[in-house]
Amino acid sequence: MKFNSKAIHGGQDNIDPGYNAVMPPIYQTSTYAQKSPGKHKGYEYSRSANPTRTALERSIAALENGKYGLAFGSGLAAIDAILKLLKPGDEVISTHDLYGGSYRLFTRIFENVGVKFHFINLNLIENIEAHITPKTKMIWAETPTNPMMNVIDIKALAKICKAHHLKLCVDNTFATPYLQQPLELGADIVMHSATKYLGGHSDLILGTVVVNDDNLAEQLAFIQNASGAVPGPMDCFLTLRGIKTLHLRMQRHCENGRAVAEFLQQHPQVEKVYWPGLKTNPNYNIAKSQMRDFGGMVSFTTQGNSYKNAVKFVEGLKVFTLAESLGGVESLAGHPASMTHASIPKAEREKAGVVDSLIRLSVGIEDKEDLIEDLNQAIKS
Numbered sequence: 001m002k003f004n005s006k007a008i009h010g011g012q013d014n015i016d017p018g019y020n021a022v023m024p025p026i027y028q029t030s031t032y033a034q035k036s037p038g039k040h041k042g043y044e045y046s047r048s049a050n051p052t053r054t055a056l057e058r059s060i061a062a063l064e065n066g067k068y069g070l071a072f073g074s075g076l077a078a079i080d081a082i083l084k085l086l087k088p089g090d091e092v093i094s095t096h097d098l099y100g101g102s103y104r105l106f107t108r109i110f111e112n113v114g115v116k117f118h119f120i121n122l123n124l125i126e127n128i129e130a131h132i133t134p135k136t137k138m139i140w141a142e143t144p145t146n147p148m149m150n151v152i153d154i155k156a157l158a159k160i161c162k163a164h165h166l167k168l169c170v171d172n173t174f175a176t177p178y179l180q181q182p183l184e185l186g187a188d189i190v191m192h193s194a195t196k197y198l199g200g201h202s203d204l205i206l207g208t209v210v211v212n213d214d215n216l217a218e219q220l221a222f223i224q225n226a227s228g229a230v231p232g233p234m235d236c237f238l239t240l241r242g243i244k245t246l247h248l249r250m251q252r253h254c255e256n257g258r259a260v261a262e263f264l265q266q267h268p269q270v271e272k273v274y275w276p277g278l279k280t281n282p283n284y285n286i287a288k289s290q291m292r293d294f295g296g297m298v299s300f301t302t303q304g305n306s307y308k309n310a311v312k313f314v315e316g317l318k319v320f321t322l323a324e325s326l327g328g329v330e331s332l333a334g335h336p337a338s339m340t341h342a343s344i345p346k347a348e349r350e351k352a353g354v355v356d357s358l359i360r361l362s363v364g365i366e367d368k369e370d371l372i373e374d375l376n377q378a379i380k381s
């Protein structure tokens with residue numbers, strides 16, 4: 001089955017053997033009656049498994065061309081579960097412009113229990129190899145990165161991981177499986193904050209993980225049940241409903257993202273535009289080779305690098321909403337230095353390019369003329 005059909009039907013057969021409902025029922029139950037001890041229809045307790053969650057887990061696995069899907073209570077709960085595959089003393093190599101919440105989880109929770117992280121530029125292969133030690137177990141990549149839209153070559157990372165027996169994990173939140181399928185490019189684990197594009201309507205918090213390896217799937221399912229950070233059936237249902245239009249939404253996000261990036265690029269008050277689809281972007285060729293299109297996330301800086309002007313700009317927006325998060329049908333704007341990346345020390349975040357005037361846009365699926373007009377009036381003000 002091709003992608004657009006999988007978004008609607010992937011993993012969804014025999015979803016309601018009871019009444020043949022076309023949409024997955026919301027099994028709002030914690031437990032399941034057993035005929036005799038241990039004799040049941042595959043469900044005993046909803047932390048271990050719930051049919052609505054199973055429907056979502058099969059759907060996301062189908063979209064990523066993977067064998068096993070797992071759903072968690074949030075994107076960070078999904079990352080937390082993946083990192084629990086590690087032991088004290090293990091080391092992880094990751095990107096220097098990581099999502100702020102992932103950085104916080106790595107440095108404030110997992111470093112406390114003895115896992116060591118190196119945050120480096122993953123586009124410099126020599127740089128990666130220089131950081132690999134016998135204790136290195138995992139490379140954690142995000143591509144495109146948040147908020148600098150750096151694109152990392154997943155195939156090149158996979159090659160290094162194979163050579164050194166490391167697990168390659170890719171946070172695919174910004175791209176979604178519509179644009180990029182990391183398992184196909186050699187990754188071992190793909191993770192999503194489904195809160196963003198998969199859900200797509202800014203009305204839920206949820207995370208997913210997809211893997212191909214049987215052993216890895218078993219370990220992650222054990223952690224999912226043992227640690228218990230599972231989503232409720234209602235949120236699983238909403239995510240499934242979002243996924244059914246993922247391909248259509250992504251097409252429009254990409255189209256509007258291009259229009260906004262091209263508008264900003266020619267604006268005299270704009271200094272730099274970060275969108276991998278611009279031919280002037282240093283990552284354009286990698287992006288073109290591993291992504292179907294370039295997405296709806298656009299970052300930019302304004303002339304003079306003023307914190308005050310950046311705040312004034314986001315306050316002046318009328319169609320874009322000033323808010324954290326991304327990937328919904330509505331356009332959002334954020335100021336990473338004071339919002340999503342405030343938990344990263346200033347020196348650390350400026351090394352990665354997160355300067356005071358940087359604005360991040362999640363370009364929605366409204367009419368692009370309205371979005372451009374809004375950006376134009378806010379820049380003028």
Ligand SMILES: *Cc1c(COP(=O)(O)O)cnc(C)c1O
Nearest residue numbers: 074075076099146173193195206
């Ligand atoms: C939002 C986000 C997360 C965290 O997901 P939650 O659902 O908010 O817990 C992780 N990675 C990226 C790239 C994100 O944008």
